[in-house]
Amino acid sequence: MSILMEGISLAKEIKDRVRTEVQRLNDSGIEVGLALLLVGDNPSSRQYYLSTLKASKRVGIRTHEFRLSADASINEILNTIHQINRDERINGLLVLFPLPPRINARRVVNEISPEKDIDGLGALSIGRLSADESTFQLFQSDSKNETESNPCIRLSGITGFLPCTPYGVVRLLEYYDVPLRGKHAVVIGKSLAVGKPLSMMLLAKDATVTVCHKETADLGRITRQADIICSATGVRGLITREMVKEGAVIVDIGINVLKSGKIVGDVEFDGVKEKASFITPVPGGVGPVTIAMLLENTLMSAMRNEALNSPFQLS
Numbered sequence: 587m588s589i590l591m592e593g594i595s596l597a598k599e600i601k602d603r604v605r606t607e608v609q610r611l612n613d614s615g616i617e618v619g620l621a622l623l624l625v626g627d628n629p630s631s632r633q634y635y636l637s638t639l640k641a642s643k644r645v646g647i648r649t650h651e652f653r654l655s656a657d658a659s660i661n662e663i664l665n666t667i668h669q670i671n672r673d674e675r676i677n678g679l680l681v682l683f684p685l686p687p688r689i690n691a692r693r694v695v696n697e698i699s700p701e702k703d704i705d706g707l708g709a710l711s712i713g714r715l716s717a718d719e720s721t722f723q724l725f726q727s728d729s730k731n732e733t734e735s736n737p738c739i740r741l742s743g744i745t746g747f748l749p750c751t752p753y754g755v756v757r758l759l760e761y762y763d764v765p766l767r768g769k770h771a772v773v774i775g776k777s778l779a780v781g782k783p784l785s786m787m788l789l790a791k792d793a794t795v796t797v798c799h800k801e802t803a804d805l806g807r808i809t810r811q812a813d814i815i816c817s818a819t820g821v822r823g824l825i826t827r828e829m830v831k832e833g834a835v836i837v838d839i840g841i842n843v844l845k846s847g848k849i850v851g852d853v854e855f856d857g858v859k860e861k862a863s864f865i866t867p868v869p870g871g872v873g874p875v876t877i878a879m880l881l882e883n884t885l886m887s888a889m890r891n892e893a894l895n896s897p898f899q900l901s
């Protein structure tokens with residue numbers, strides 16, 4: 587029987603720590619600000635937008651809302667980002683995806699100043715992750731106390747933030763004491779938002795990583811070798827019981843909304859849970875941790891800014 591890796595309790599712990607730290611900054615007259623940019627009215631983007639607004643308010647992060655119509659021009663979007671980049675009250679910017687199809691999403695995300703790229707999806711942030719320049723966030727010996735001990739040097743050394751969903755996956759695995767070093771991790775999906783950065787993070791953690799995608803031949807042959815399977819495709823029922831070895835750890839990142847409104851992942855949960863040692867539920871697994879990571883990255887950005895502004899740095 588498998589252990590359920592629920593994200594709710596980890597997310598709550600992270601949010602509680604963020605709230606305490608935001609309060610501490612507020613007490614010294616410093617506000618933590620998060621901008622949200624929504625273009626158009628895609629239902630899943632709107633849902634994430636509203637959840638992020640609510641979660642930010644709960645931890646005391648001040649939100650700055652930027653909503654543009656679906657027919658906004660690329661110039662309007664870029665000008666809004668420039669305005670946010672210049673605004674000293676704003677520590678992080680979340681652009682909601684998907685953008686309208688006529689907009690080049692990479693052009694948009696690359697315009698976010700790296701210091702405010704708290705979703706870590708810009709080319710510089712991804713490059714720094716690949717170059718192991720931002721992976722030190724993955725190696726805080728006691729991540730449970732990381733925001734309490736905030737030496738200025740560590741904060742000012744942050745050059746890029748880790749993408750929230752894959753970083754949340756790593757934090758969830760660590761929370762449940764799942765060993766990564768030397769394990770064979772199979773990541774299914776190679777998107778810039780999830781699969782690719784997740785594979786780089788697992789590699790940084792000394793796992794042996796195989797990345798699969800649509801063109802992968804005989805997916806089951808590869809997943810059956812995996813100690814850890816992380817599926818991020820959005821294909822309902824892709825991972826079946828026959829594709830999983832006894833005792834494997836299963837992380838289901840996929841989200842599929844059924845006609846009934848029910849949300850399911852990529853994994854055939856009932857069959858697979860009989861063989862897995864650990865498995866995430868959908869919903870309630872990776873999802874809650876993603877927003878918590880976004881809030882934590884926003885806080886880190888504010889603390890870094892504060893550390894850089896401090897006269898201590900100049901002495």
Ligand SMILES: NC(=O)c1ccc[n+]([C@@H]2O[C@H](COP(=O)([O-])OP(=O)(O)OC[C@H]3O[C@@H](n4cnc5c(N)ncnc54)[C@H](OP(=O)(O)O)[C@@H]3O)[C@@H](O)[C@H]2O)c1
Pocket residue numbers: 751774775776777778779780781798799800801802805818819820821824839840841842872873874876
């Ligand atoms: N829980 C969360 O917080 C959270 C956050 C973000 C995303 N998600 C969910 O995670 C899923 C993936 O998101 P994404 O942004 O990475 O999506 P995406 O950009 O559409 O990428 C999907 C990836 O899955 C691969 N894929 C599709 N069908 C496949 C198949 N039959 N076999 C093997 N690989 C296949 C694609 O391969 P190719 O590259 O070859 O096309 C692609 O790399 C979605 O369901 C999304 O809703 C969840």
